[in-house]
Structure formats: C-alpha cells, structure tokens
Amino acid sequence: MHQPAHAIASLDLDAYLARTGYRGTLAPTREVLDALHTAHVHSIPFENLDILLGRPIRIDLGSVQAKLVSARRGGYCFEHNTLFVAVLRRIGFKVTTLIARVRFQQSDITPRSHMLSLIDMPGGPLLADVGFGGPGLSRSVRLVEGEIQPQDVDVVSLRREGSSFWVLESRMGEQPQDLYAFTLEENYPVDYEVANHFTSTHPGSLFVNNLMAALPTPEGRVTLRNRTLGVLRHGQLERVELDREAIVGVLRDRFGLEIPAGAQLSCPGLDA
Structure with a gap:
C-alpha cells in the first residue's frame, strides 16, 4: 500500500x-x-x-x-x-x-x-x-x-x-x-x-556515531560532520574545525536548528 x-x-x-x-x-x-x-x-x-x-x-x-x-x-x-x-x-x-x-x-x-x-x-x-x-x-x-x-x-x-x-x-x-x-x-x-x-x-550506524547536518544555499552548501564545518561557495570549499562549545551556535546560525536548553549532543564522532 x-x-x-x-x-x-x-x-x-x-x-x-x-x-x-x-x-x-x-x-x-x-x-x-x-x-x-x-x-x-x-x-x-x-x-x-x-x-x-x-x-x-x-x-x-x-x-x-x-x-x-x-x-x-x-x-x-x-x-x-x-x-x-x-x-x-x-x-x-x-x-x-x-x-x-x-x-x-x-x-x-x-x-x-x-x-x-x-x-x-x-x-x-x-x-x-x-x-x-x-x-x-x-x-x-x-x-x-x-x-x-x-x-x-x-x-x-x-x-x-x-x-x-x-x-x-x-x-x-x-x-x-x-x-x-x-x-x-x-x-x-x-x-x-x-x-x-x-x-x-544500530551501534554501527553512521547516524548513531556522527553528528550530521547539511543545507544547500544559493551559492553552494553548508555541511557539518561532528566538529568539521564545510562551506562550499561558488565552487570553493572551506573547512573549519570547531570547538565543542561552538557547535550549538553553528547549528542555530547556519542551519536554523535550536537545541533544547540543557540538552547534550553525544556520539563517538563528537566525543573523539
């Protein structure tokens, strides 16, 4: 059906x-x-x-x-x-x-x-x-x-x-x-x-082990995998390694995602 x-x-x-x-x-x-x-x-x-x-x-x-x-x-x-x-x-x-x-x-x-x-x-x-x-x-x-x-x-x-x-x-x-x-x-x-x-x-799932976010933009796309922020703009890719404390702000400002107050994101990729 x-x-x-x-x-x-x-x-x-x-x-x-x-x-x-x-x-x-x-x-x-x-x-x-x-x-x-x-x-x-x-x-x-x-x-x-x-x-x-x-x-x-x-x-x-x-x-x-x-x-x-x-x-x-x-x-x-x-x-x-x-x-x-x-x-x-x-x-x-x-x-x-x-x-x-x-x-x-x-x-x-x-x-x-x-x-x-x-x-x-x-x-x-x-x-x-x-x-x-x-x-x-x-x-x-x-x-x-x-x-x-x-x-x-x-x-x-x-x-x-x-x-x-x-x-x-x-x-x-x-x-x-x-x-x-x-x-x-x-x-x-x-x-x-x-x-x-x-x-x-599943313990082996990519999504259980990593923080992931992506959003296309008019100029390219923005991606986040664990602490690595990737910004593709007009064919040029820039990667930035984030401090753990910066992730919540990046999720909010780059992807429009609000993390509940006091909530903790946890996965092997972030904690490595």
Missing part, C-alpha cells in the same frame, strides 16, 4: 508550503516538481540531532509533519521523503517509493537504508530525493542511463549495473563517485520502518 488516503488527507499542505516558501502553482508537472524539490532542500535541513539526543525517529506522516513543518526541524531521508511524497501525491503525482544502498564514502556493501522516489510522468519517469544531504539532488533527474544532468551545484548521471540496478553518481570530480544504488521495486512504509530502526539505533 501507498500512504493511506486518510494519512495523506491529514497533510497540512498550506503549512508545508509556508515552511518551504513555495508560492507557485500546484499541478503534476515537471516544472512544479522541480520547484517544490528545490524549495524543500533549501528550506528544511538534513540532520540527525534527535538520535544524538536519545529521541526516537518516528517516520509516520503525522510525526514527520509535526517535526519538520510545525517544529521547523530537519531530519534524514525517511523523514524528508515521507513528507515530500505525501505532498506530491496530494498534488496528483503518481509516485513509487524506492530504497537504495548508499555507496557515498563507503567501500563495503551497505544495507538498503536510503529512501527515494520515482515519479511517473508523460515524458518518462523522474527520480526525486530531497533527503540525501550533502551532494544530494536539488531537482529531479530523468531515469536515463548516461545522461549528464546538472543540479544547482553538482552534476549527476545514472548508469545501469547488471540487469536490475541503477546507480546514481556524482560527476563533479575527475572520477565519477557513486552516491547510491537502487532497483525499481516498490517499497512500503513497513520496509522503511525496518530500515529506520537500523539507521537510528
């Missing part, structure tokens, strides 16, 4: 549009899809603070809407894409939800732990993903092998691997870098619940 009709009906679309600043038309076209996609990633940060605060990550639509829209927080892929898919379906897009194995900065085979979506369009299917963070998509890409597809900052392409896999790769460097691999098999909320349990609780 897709998200239940009553769940999508509970979406506060006006509040979502206010959160992202989108003021355009609402119709199931590629122009609208891309404008919504860009508005979303520029407004709602990628972050995993609740895991480090000892809070559960709930990915039902009501919980995601309360956190990312009402509380003006961010989240990671399951949260972002659950919300975005509900918005697209409300507008009238036909969406299939998929799951991927992340390859970015990984050398081992990883579990299926990244949510993305495929949108059925008259001109051919489009891949959408507002929840990868870092070098993630700023707009949809056509499901076409080998086509170079510019994003706001990055350039990406897709390639086939074997008979069933697609691989999304970044083409920014001298050598293409794989971001993730996926099939076109539809996945369901229960599949994401299992994957979310792993990513939010």
Whole structure:
C-alpha cells in the first residue's frame, strides 16, 4: 500500500508550503516538481540531532509533519521523503517509493537504508530525493542511463549495473563517485520502518556515531560532520574545525536548528 488516503488527507499542505516558501502553482508537472524539490532542500535541513539526543525517529506522516513543518526541524531521508511524497501525491503525482544502498564514502556493501522516489510522468519517469544531504539532488533527474544532468551545484548521471540496478553518481570530480544504488521495486512504509530502526539505533550506524547536518544555499552548501564545518561557495570549499562549545551556535546560525536548553549532543564522532 501507498500512504493511506486518510494519512495523506491529514497533510497540512498550506503549512508545508509556508515552511518551504513555495508560492507557485500546484499541478503534476515537471516544472512544479522541480520547484517544490528545490524549495524543500533549501528550506528544511538534513540532520540527525534527535538520535544524538536519545529521541526516537518516528517516520509516520503525522510525526514527520509535526517535526519538520510545525517544529521547523530537519531530519534524514525517511523523514524528508515521507513528507515530500505525501505532498506530491496530494498534488496528483503518481509516485513509487524506492530504497537504495548508499555507496557515498563507503567501500563495503551497505544495507538498503536510503529512501527515494520515482515519479511517473508523460515524458518518462523522474527520480526525486530531497533527503540525501550533502551532494544530494536539488531537482529531479530523468531515469536515463548516461545522461549528464546538472543540479544547482553538482552534476549527476545514472548508469545501469547488471540487469536490475541503477546507480546514481556524482560527476563533479575527475572520477565519477557513486552516491547510491537502487532497483525499481516498490517499497512500503513497513520496509522503511525496518530500515529506520537500523539507521537510528544500530551501534554501527553512521547516524548513531556522527553528528550530521547539511543545507544547500544559493551559492553552494553548508555541511557539518561532528566538529568539521564545510562551506562550499561558488565552487570553493572551506573547512573549519570547531570547538565543542561552538557547535550549538553553528547549528542555530547556519542551519536554523535550536537545541533544547540543557540538552547534550553525544556520539563517538563528537566525543573523539
């Protein structure tokens, strides 16, 4: 099943549009899809603070809407894409939800732990993903092998691997870098619940072990991994190593994220 009709009906679309600043038309076209996609990633940060605060990550639509829209927080892929898919379906897009194995900065085979979506369009299917963070998509890409597809900052392409896999790769460097691999098999909320349990609780999970935040900007992007702040502006990357005491201020000023008074962020990456 897709998200239940009553769940999508509970979406506060006006509040979502206010959160992202989108003021355009609402119709199931590629122009609208891309404008919504860009508005979303520029407004709602990628972050995993609740895991480090000892809070559960709930990915039902009501919980995601309360956190990312009402509380003006961010989240990671399951949260972002659950919300975005509900918005697209409300507008009238036909969406299939998929799951991927992340390859970015990984050398081992990883579990299926990244949510993305495929949108059925008259001109051919489009891949959408507002929840990868870092070098993630700023707009949809056509499901076409080998086509170079510019994003706001990055350039990406897709390639086939074997008979069933697609691989999304970044083409920014001298050598293409794989971001993730996926099939076109539809996945369901229960599949994401299992994957979310792993990513939010397993001792070996990247998100349990590291503080992570990312937000694209008109000039590039800002990222935070543990104490390393990265600012990409007009193609130039600057990295700054932060004192532990500066992190709360950076989360507030750079990402719009408020840490509850007295709360302590804790993970191996921060404490190293």
